[in-house]
Amino acid sequence: MQTQTRIILFCYCFIIGLVLAMVWPLNPSALPALRIATALLMGGAALLLFQAHRAARDNAPVSGVRWLAWMLVASAVTLGYSRHISANTVPDTRVGEIVLSGSGVANYRAHSALPDTCRLRVRKESAIDSDLRIRLAGELDARIAARDENGRAQIDKRGRWQFQIAPMQLTTDVIVVRANDPVGTDYPLDQPLTRITGVEVLDGPSHGAVTLYRISNHIGSFVRPGRAQSPVTILGRISADPLVYDFKTVLPVTPEFIQYPAGGPFYRVEGGDIQVTVRPEMEGYDVFSHTSAYGYDVEFRGELTVARGAANPGGFDARRFQQNYNIYGLVSLFAPRSGPPPIHAIKPMDGPMREGNALVAFSLRLRDNVLRVIKQTMIYPQSAFVGGVTLGLRYGLQGVECMFSDRYAHAWHPADAPTMIGRNCEETIADEFKEAGVNHVLAVSGLHVTIITVMLVGIFSLMRVPRQAYVPLIILALVIFSIITGARPSTLRAVIMNSLFLMTWAYLDQSLRSSVLLGVPVAAFLILLHNPLVVVDPSFTLSFGAILSLGLMTTPSLDLLQRLKGNQFILFLAVGVGWTLLAVRQWALVVTPQFIFPAIAVLAMLFVVAGALQRKGIGFSERINYTVIPEGIGAFLAAQFAIQLGMMIPLSAGYFARWPFAGAYANLIAIPLIGVVVQLGAIGGLLGLIPGVGIYIALLLGAANWVFSSIFLWIAHASSEWFPYPVIRRPGLLALSAYYVACAWFIWNKPIWAWLVRSAERFKLKTPLWPRVAAGVAAIVLASLVVADMRAAPLRELRMTVLSVGYGSSILIESPSGRRILVDAGFVEHERGRRNEATRTVVPVLANQKIRHLDAVILTSPRPERAAGISHVLSSVWVDRLFLPPSLADLAPGESFEDFSHRFNPGAGGVEADVLATSYDELIGNPEWPMRLALAPELARRGPGFLNRWAGWTVQNETLAAGQALFEEPGPNGTFRIEVLNPTRDSIAAREVDNGALVLRVVYGNFAALLTSDLHYDGVAQLAQRYSPEQLRSQVLFLPHHGAPLGQIRGEFKPVLQNRLSDELAALLSSVRPERVIAEWGSPRPVLGLQSRDAVTAFELTQQYIVNTLGELAWLSTDRDLAITLTSDGRSYSVATQAEANRATGGEDDAVSDIAVGF
């Protein structure tokens, strides 16, 4: 086996080890054993390698070399496995054992001395027959920060923080290890120690043992979730360039010491970074909002918290994402009302401010200077785009509206620009890029690094510098480029690979293909060895997916395309165009089985007929084929085909549950264009630094680049408008594996076929019959695996998932027979935070649960926090029936606001005018924003036309009123149905908004849940009067109006509300007798604006009332508990929350350490 093959094998097996650790992780306590096994295996492999090398040198027979490959495989797998386990946790270390021998006698066996001031815990290791009471004696060398006359911490020139040590003798509080507690229980000590001098047993059994652990001083063991934590003081260093927004600056900080808790000793921090947010109103903000802040030593005081985990099943887990980049804590600093700011940059004693790494500092200064040139030579927002693709400044593109926004209509801007395509577009550039499938240009990756490499090679070639001389300079430039652009995994991958390629090209004269084969696994190995947690990061997998697709699938794709000749080639083109037009007209059709299977059959037939006609000489000449396309363009098209097949389709589905349909087309222009934009941006930015004439040349290049950038932005805009961006079921690991096995067949079909034929001949089977049978069976198995994995598993019980959508509502009901019903669809915020709960939460949850068809959507109220997301849900998934309250009957596009307002009677029930206006925008449409989705136009598009009926895309629109029952069906343990309890005839006649809302009771067997939507308290009281307790009895009650009904309460609402709670809500509670009460709550500010403060007060009063009446355990809310899942088999029910799930996966309460210790 060649050395290169061994390296490739080792690197890929290392990745397999990482994946195994992700899928089947062992307890971190197995880490020492794993490390020993890895060392032994690697030692064995090294020995065999040495033997093989010596035997080859001496031309001697080799013994044991056949084991070498296995040793390499095993050592690489164990190395990858143990690296992932060790990166995912910082285990506490065992420091000693306390063995009881006879009454009152304890024998302390120290395993290791404490390395520093540490927190400790005791673990019960064996059963004991009575409670054990012990305390530890020891010494504490408490660090106290040395401070200057201004009260600031001091640091010396070499970056050593200055402390005074206060030694003290200490005896810990008594720890009681209870006999009843299970073995393995941990008991944290309240006092930290630097040395342990003895153990005193106050009372306890005669035999048994407990173990003493030192809690890791990793920063993650000091963080606490949520707000209102006691502040801590941290001494550390800014470890990367600040992320500067126009409203805040985020500082990446490596903490070195932490004072925990306030007034306590300083601990030396053993790992993990934190992000510190500072705000412009803070004194001294300018010091931190510049690149020069990189490397500064800082002291700050604030609450140390952790990012929130996923709020909904399968949702974005910010905590895990940050930990993948070694960020374990967040500190958010605000300007104090009085006194000094909470953060200071610390200047060393008798010296200037320390700077960071010289190369990094130089790179960042260069970036700022180039950015300055871009700002001088490029009009906004094109400048933000060029800054993003050339310098990796993606933060500068956040929230930047598309080029056709009215925001950019300056006097010198073409006046008709906003009307070129669509009017007054409000989408952001980043969103348009995502929808157009060109988002990858913003992640600085192989494309950019290769463009820079080619550009630099070109410049050096022009200067006639020998290849061997300039390659090291280019590699240095690529390193600087990676630092400038943030050193993301995709950039590192590209820089490592391009460097390897340049070196093999310059010094070994090797081909591109061989360097790709070696470069991909070596780059992956180096990146993952440094940080194994990025193995699932989209930046890593998409980048490697793209380069592997390019390297492995381009040639087979080209072969496939080149086989098409004459009639078949023309047919292929016609099918491509036809399929595209059909997908643009009605995307839902082209992804449905009722279209796909007949279409495949017809196409197969057409291709056979086209081939037959070709053989008879009828039709187009065989000279019309793929080779008529110029070679470069043909190869480029094949590469695009390969990337779509190998990366975009499977990985986009896996990560985002969406497929940017436009990507296949937009990239044909976007990729060549981005080469021009990046090169002109980089050259213009660098030339602009030349004093005098430089800025004029940069202005010329910038002006040209402004046109190219505008074309790029236009392509993204047009593609996002014209092409669909469909939601697809998220494939699991099984489906993805099966898909990639099929890709492997596509790539290596010839050798696999040859192997099948050889195997058939060995077993004396008929060829090619049996190899074909084997291939067919394999294809059927793979297809079955994909289909099985892509379908939701049957439930056979009732499941209600209450989504955490902030101040709003969305509930997914799954019946025992498999019906899926969505109740409400969340809020959509068009400005400020641009938070669209439908596309951000509801639709991804459906995709994550492999649901793309809903039996019904029920909209309970016209209020925007329930109704705004409905059009987005309808545009993404199949919906059979839409149920609306009677007030929303016969919605039609173009209905005037006056007519819409007349649907409601403001005097009866009361609704704020601005809320009604927002509802109108979301349900009928806003003429000022014609590109926005709204319910009425969406319903009009879902009418019974031919294509809609074929695609199953029609929606039946109905209204509901009290007395109706939906989806009544028998289940294994009782009947499932949804009862409608409101509105009654009276409230319909009164045209009430809130009291006219749909009230639903979801019933299965003995279980029931009551959804009271937006009822006010008078509506609640009427409900309690109208129905008997038996008709309302429910184990779970959803509070009306999110737990904060305000609409009818004016003035001094607190006493009024308290009365209504104790009268009207109490009446409902006594009828319903709920065991659990759910409030669908979040920050009301985006929905209620100025009224939100009152809503918060009302919510707190309601929570207090419920807790006092039903107990703490009865209260559930979607802001605290996140998504709430109710499951019932018809006899009993259970409640699970996303917050619990986050905690169970090493979540918010114990981010890193084995145990969380509080003081």
Next chain:
Amino acid sequence: MERGAQALVKVLGAALLFGGLVLAFHPGYRAALLAVWRGEPAASPVWDSNRAYYPMIGLPDGTSHADAN
């Protein structure tokens, strides 16, 4: 790969010519060129349009957007 040098020269040449056309016909770029020529880069509408984009990056003479306001 070294053949890319020729292409680079062509692209740069074409971009300079094309940039000249844009400077001639686009009022914003024309005003920007005049502002730089007069030594008043802060008055350039191109620079001004970037007011909200990385506001802490000022002109080489130290003028920031905040100063301009």
